[in-house]
Amino acid sequence: MTPAAHFLPQPPKGFLRRWVFSTDHKVIGLQYLFTSLLFLLLGGSLAMLIRWQLGFPGHKLSFMGVLAPAGMPQGQMLPDYYHMLFTMHATIMVFFAVIPLLMGGIGNFVLPLMIGAEDMAFPRLNMMSYWVYLLAGIVMVWSFFVPGGAAKSGWFAYAPLSVVDTTGQTWWIISLVILGASSIMGSINFITTVLNLRAPGMTMFRLPLTVWAVFITSILLLLALPSLTVAVACLLMDRVAGTSFFMPAGLIIGGNAMDRSGGQPLLWQHLFWFFGHPEVYIVIMPTMGIISDLISTFSRRPLFGYKMMVYSLCAIATLSFFVWGHHMFVSGMNPTAGTGFMLTTMVIALPSAIKTFNWLGTMWRGSIRFNAPMWCGVGFVATFIIGGLTGIFLASTPVDIYVHNTYFVVGHFHFMMVGGALFGIFGALYFWFPKMFGRMMHDRLGSLHVILSFIFFTGVMYPMLTLGLVGEPRRLFDVSVYPALAALQPVRTFMSINAFLLFTAQILFVWNFFWSMFRGAKAPRNPWESNTLEWTTTSPPPFYNYETIPTVYHGPYEYSVPHNRTDWLPQNQKS
Amino acid sequence: MDFSHFLSSWILPPPGSTYGASIDSIYYFILWITGAIFVVTEALLIAFSIRYRRKEGRRAYYSHGHTAVEIIWTVIPAILLIYMGIASQTLWSQLRQPGKFPSRPLVIRVMAEQWLWHFKYAGADGAFDTDDDLNVQNAFHIPIDTPVRLELASQDVIHGFYLPDMRVHQDAVPGLTSLLWLQSNKAGTYELRCTQFCGTNHYEMKGQLTVDSSEAYKAWQETVKAEAF
Numbered sequence: 001m002t003p004a005a006h007f008l009p010q011p012p013k014g015f016l017r018r019w020v021f022s023t024d025h026k027v028i029g030l031q032y033l034f035t036s037l038l039f040l041l042l043g044g045s046l047a048m049l050i051r052w053q054l055g056f057p058g059h060k061l062s063f064m065g066v067l068a069p070a071g072m073p074q075g076q077m078l079p080d081y082y083h084m085l086f087t088m089h090a091t092i093m094v095f096f097a098v099i100p101l102l103m104g105g106i107g108n109f110v111l112p113l114m115i116g117a118e119d120m121a122f123p124r125l126n127m128m129s130y131w132v133y134l135l136a137g138i139v140m141v142w143s144f145f146v147p148g149g150a151a152k153s154g155w156f157a158y159a160p161l162s163v164v165d166t167t168g169q170t171w172w173i174i175s176l177v178i179l180g181a182s183s184i185m186g187s188i189n190f191i192t193t194v195l196n197l198r199a200p201g202m203t204m205f206r207l208p209l210t211v212w213a214v215f216i217t218s219i220l221l222l223l224a225l226p227s228l229t230v231a232v233a234c235l236l237m238d239r240v241a242g243t244s245f246f247m248p249a250g251l252i253i254g255g256n257a258m259d260r261s262g263g264q265p266l267l268w269q270h271l272f273w274f275f276g277h278p279e280v281y282i283v284i285m286p287t288m289g290i291i292s293d294l295i296s297t298f299s300r301r302p303l304f305g306y307k308m309m310v311y312s313l314c315a316i317a318t319l320s321f322f323v324w325g326h327h328m329f330v331s332g333m334n335p336t337a338g339t340g341f342m343l344t345t346m347v348i349a350l351p352s353a354i355k356t357f358n359w360l361g362t363m364w365r366g367s368i369r370f371n372a373p374m375w376c377g378v379g380f381v382a383t384f385i386i387g388g389l390t391g392i393f394l395a396s397t398p399v400d401i402y403v404h405n406t407y408f409v410v411g412h413f414h415f416m417m418v419g420g421a422l423f424g425i426f427g428a429l430y431f432w433f434p435k436m437f438g439r440m441m442h443d444r445l446g447s448l449h450v451i452l453s454f455i456f457f458t459g460v461m462y463p464m465l466t467l468g469l470v471g472e473p474r475r476l477f478d479v480s481v482y483p484a485l486a487a488l489q490p491v492r493t494f495m496s497i498n499a500f501l502l503f504t505a506q507i508l509f510v511w512n513f514f515w516s517m518f519r520g521a522k523a524p525r526n527p528w529e530s531n532t533l534e535w536t537t538t539s540p541p542p543f544y545n546y547e548t549i550p551t552v553y554h555g556p557y558e559y560s561v562p563h564n565r566t567d568w569l570p571q572n573q574k575s
Numbered sequence: 576m577d578f579s580h581f582l583s584s585w586i587l588p589p590p591g592s593t594y595g596a597s598i599d600s601i602y603y604f605i606l607w608i609t610g611a612i613f614v615v616t617e618a619l620l621i622a623f624s625i626r627y628r629r630k631e632g633r634r635a636y637y638s639h640g641h642t643a644v645e646i647i648w649t650v651i652p653a654i655l656l657i658y659m660g661i662a663s664q665t666l667w668s669q670l671r672q673p674g675k676f677p678s679r680p681l682v683i684r685v686m687a688e689q690w691l692w693h694f695k696y697a698g699a700d701g702a703f704d705t706d707d708d709l710n711v712q713n714a715f716h717i718p719i720d721t722p723v724r725l726e727l728a729s730q731d732v733i734h735g736f737y738l739p740d741m742r743v744h745q746d747a748v749p750g751l752t753s754l755l756w757l758q759s760n761k762a763g764t765y766e767l768r769c770t771q772f773c774g775t776n777h778y779e780m781k782g783q784l785t786v787d788s789s790e791a792y793k794a795w796q797e798t799v800k801a802e803a804f
Contacts, residue, residue: 079775154772160749161732161774248750253731254689265733265748299627305640330735331746332753335671339664346660350653356616357648358640363623365636370628378624385616389609396605396659397667398598401744402587405735405770466584471739473770477778482766560635567634 011543023123024543028130029109030436035134036100042141043092048503050085051460053077055496057478057489071149079477083152084168086475088144090155091172094283095179096137098421102286103221104133104186106428107214109436111190113534114211116199116552116572118544121192129185136179143171154475156276156327159246159268163238164253170239173232180229187218187225199533201552205310206571208532208556209303212310213289216317217282223321224278231271238263269331273324281320284416285313287424288355291380293556294427295359297530298374299366300567302557304358312351319348329400338397345395352388356381367560367567371528372446376427379454383419387412390465405475408468414461426450426509433516434523438540441516449508456505459498463491529568532556536572591761591786592741597666599742604662608655676756677722683715685727687734687747689773690780696796709799714783718792719762725755735770738784746771759786 012018019027052061060075071081108126112119120126143150148166151157162169194207194215207215234245242260246268249261296303303309325333325341359381368374390412393399403409426449433441472485479485526535537546550572558569569575585606587599627635669675684695684703694715698707717723727736729747737744738757745753767782787795 079778083772083775083777158733158771161772164732251731251749252688264750266751300629300635302637302639304638305645308640308645330744332748332751335667338667338671342663342667343660346656349656350649353652354645354649358645360616360619360623361640361644363620363627366623366627367629367633367635368624368627370624378620381620382617385613385620389613392609392656392659393602393605396601396663398663398670399602399605401670402598402602402739402742404744405737469584469587471588471737471768473735473737473768475772475777479778481779481781482768484766557639560637562637 008542008547009544021127023119023127025108025112025120025123025126026436026541026545028126029105029107031130032100032104032108032133033106033436035130035137036097036105039092039096039137040098040101043089043097044503044506046085046089046092048499049077050082050089051496051499053082053085053477055493055499057480080152081149082477083154083475084149087152087154087157088140088150091151092140093417094155094279095176096133096140098283098417098425099183100133101425102283102290102421102428103190103214103217104130106290106425106432107190107286108186110428110432110534111211111214112193112197113435113537113541113545114208114532115194115197115202116533116546116550117193117197118546118549120189121197122189125185126189129182129189132178132182132185136175136182139171139175139178143168143175146171156272157232157235157268159235159238159263159265160251160253160258162235162268163247170236173236173239176232177229177236180225183221183225187222190214190218191222199550199552202533202571203552205307206552206555208289209292209306209309209313210286210289212313213286213292216313217285220278220282220285220317220320224275224282227271228275228279231268231275234271235268266328266331266333269328270324273327274321276327277324278317278320280413280416281316283421285316287380287421287428288313290424290428290431291359291377292355292362293530293532294373294377294431295362295381296557296559297431297528298369298371298377299363300369300559301362301364301366302555302559304361304364305354306555306557308354309358312354315351316348319344319351323348326395326400329397330404342395342397346392349388349392349395352384356385356388370447371430372441372443372450373427373431373528375447375450375454376423376430379450380420380423380427382454383415383423383457386462387415387420390415402471403468405473406468407464407472407474410474411461411464411468414464418457418461423450423454426453429513431528432534433513434527434539435534436540437517437520438523438538439516439518439520440523440527441520442512445508445512449505449512452505452508453502456498456502460495460502463495467491526570529566531558531568531570533571536570588740589761590740590742591759591763591765592743593758593760594666594670595740595742601659601662601666605659608659670756673754676724676754677758680722680724680756681717682724682726683717685725685736685747687727687729687736687769687773688731690769690776692736692767692780692782698800707800709796709803711799713767713781714785716785716787716792716795717757717759718789719759719786721789722756722758725757727753727755732773733771734773734780735768737768737770738765739768740765741784744770762786762788762791 062075064072065075146167150168151172153162153165237243244260244263247260247263251258322344326345329338430446523539552571553574560567686693692713694711696709697703727747729749734747745755765784769780
């Protein structure tokens with residue numbers, strides 16, 4: 001043994017260095033986690049206000065009259081306040097809640113542990129990416145308080161509307177530029193860490209799917225996000241410097257002739273969706289990885305078709321850069337381009353289908369333990385199937401003509417984003433909570449939370465699909481001008497009640513989370529009898545994770561190996 | 576409340592245009608395929624969850640996959656997806672490639688603004704930008720069984736021109752003229768909904784299409800002319 005092996009680094013002494021300005025990936029992971037959970041709460045609260053207006057149009061919410069007197073005078077919602085709500089709900093959920101939770105929070109905490117590393121490759125860069133993310137978040141929250149309120153041109157901010165929106169839109173842009181910087185720092189760090197810091201014996205094809213997914217997602221982020229940054233920078237110039245990237249000649253907006261020429265509104269859409277479609281895979285891919293690990297662990301079976309799972313992640317990642325035009329089938333884009341984008345979109349459905357079948361194949365002939373994480377796994381697959389299949393309707397250009405920009409689309413992506421990403425997040429938190437805090441969450445309460453969430457979630461999202469099929473456009477403040485749609489008001493009320501119940505059910509999670517953090521049963525090293533490396537160290541792991549760097553002998557899914565004494569075989573144990 | 580909506584609305588409202596039925600048939604084809612996959616996969620998920628739940632003394636089956644099975648469940652969806660793509664493509668090019676539009680259509684210029692629809696007809700001389708052009712707002716008429724070509728544009732922000740009953744949907748983009756065609760075979764009045772968020776009163780940006788018999792259409796044109804002078 002070399003003298004270096006006896007040297008175990010100690011954590012910094014001061015509170016600030018240890019818990020606030022920490023370079024420890026575990027602390028940074030938790031910082032990301034708590035910050036993004038707060039944003040999840042904020043985004044969810046905005047959704048509740050949206051559902052209030054849709055379910056009970058015209059009814060007052062008196063406390064909002066105090067909180068937001070300009071947007072909801074005496075508690076009565078104005079159209080532009082509603083427009084701000086859906087814009088900021090999506091912006092906060094996508095950029096500040098779901099991705100930071102999955103990548104910054106869970107990815108940061110578990111990835112170095114799962115590959116047997118002491119930390120991320122660039123610990124200080126990691127710290128910086130968190131603080132830059134926080135700054136972006138503060139700017140985004142600040143935008144609620146500027147004159148005219150936060151951005152209200154939709155989360156995809158189509159120009160020219162976003163060019164003439166109030167000041168909040170400028171802050172929205174500034175925040176996203178800052179966030180882009182944070183995201184690039186994070187992605188570079190993940191990519192470098194996976195490529196360079198794997199423990200001895202941890203070949204690429206012995207990596208758990210969670211690591212693969214975070215790795216590939218980082219590549220996507222690195223390649224896709226600059227397109228958004230460029231687009232919003234141009235938008236900022238159009239707003240404040242009088243340029244016309246997206247402003248054509250001869251515009252008359254609100255009675256004012258705009259002195260611009262030469263721009264093209266579709267350019268914004270191309271730039272935005274070139275980022276925006278990889279973006280939706282950025283949201284779903286980490287959860288695909290996490291769910292693969294959960295289903296294998298709790299089914300006590302090797303992951304069905306491991307290599308195929310890796311290849312299909314790679315295929316999705318590659319193809320995701322060639323499908324953006326399916327957001328633009330009816331935008332005025334050349335119809336020949338529509339043909340190409342339809343075909344690539346049809347093709348990208350295939351790796352997702354393969355993944356679904358492989359998850360089912362993993363459960364087949366398993367010995368399934370229904371703990372809270374597994375309920376999330378089943379909930380994920382159930383909703384992912386619906387999200388995926390409804391995507392095929394949208395891929396077909398003629399059918400998209402009918403359902404484009406209707407609630408069918410809203411339902412489709414909520415099945416992916418909430419059903420998919422959120423069940424993945426909850427699954428990950430129930431699963432890794434013992435490793436994060438050294439205590440167990442209450443399992444039955446957790447299962448109840450997941451099951452209730454699934455029921456209420458379906459109650460909100462399924463009717464969106466059917467409302468879309470009767471041609472209800474999304475983003476309508478009030479449908480009463482369309483009698484055929486107004487007649488379906490009971491459906492909207494039913495959805496809103498489910499949304500409120502869904503929100504309320506999260507109290508179970510919050511309570512369980514904080515109660516268990518202090519009062520939960522002490523967690524052993526490996527409570528789930530899982531194979532991956534993070535379960536071979538203590539719960540929570542020591543500073544620098546491992547007393548000695550583990551050596552890896554086989555893949556992560558060696559469950560129920562015949563003639564083995566136990567039905568699991570950790571990666572650092574020879575068979 | 577009436578829960579029948581949750582199932583019945585997978586049946587689309589009856590189409591009012593000649594190509595509406597073709598769009599619907601692709602929709603129903605996809606609905607059958609995806610519906611079958613939905614039922615099978617969700618049923619397997621439930622069945623496996625029950626059948627293979629943990630039991631004392633039973634050990635899970637050790638296997639890393641099955642190549643033949645994986646090839647089957649890759650190839651079959653691939654064939655279905657390609658077929659759906661090809662079926663969609665044939666119709667898409669009929670609908671959207673201007674070279675394939677019906678000849679000698681009635682041309683209507685549509686100009687969107689916050690939060691109105693303007694429609695311009697060429698009038699008796701068949702030429703636009705002449706004195707006899709007919710202009711109407713929000714409510715427009717077309718004759719039944721006649722190909723109509725719409726030239727769609729916007730003067731401010733992007734709007735969404737959506738006639739759900741006609742299966743017509745296209746954004747009106749400033750600085751760009753988008754071409755559409757439509758031939759209705761069902762007289763009646765239909766809603767025109769704006770589907771692209773376009774600012775404060777977006778939700779009130781409603782128009783109306785009336786499909787007239789050719790006599791009623793002529794009579795309507797006379798009324799518009801009379802009102803203009």
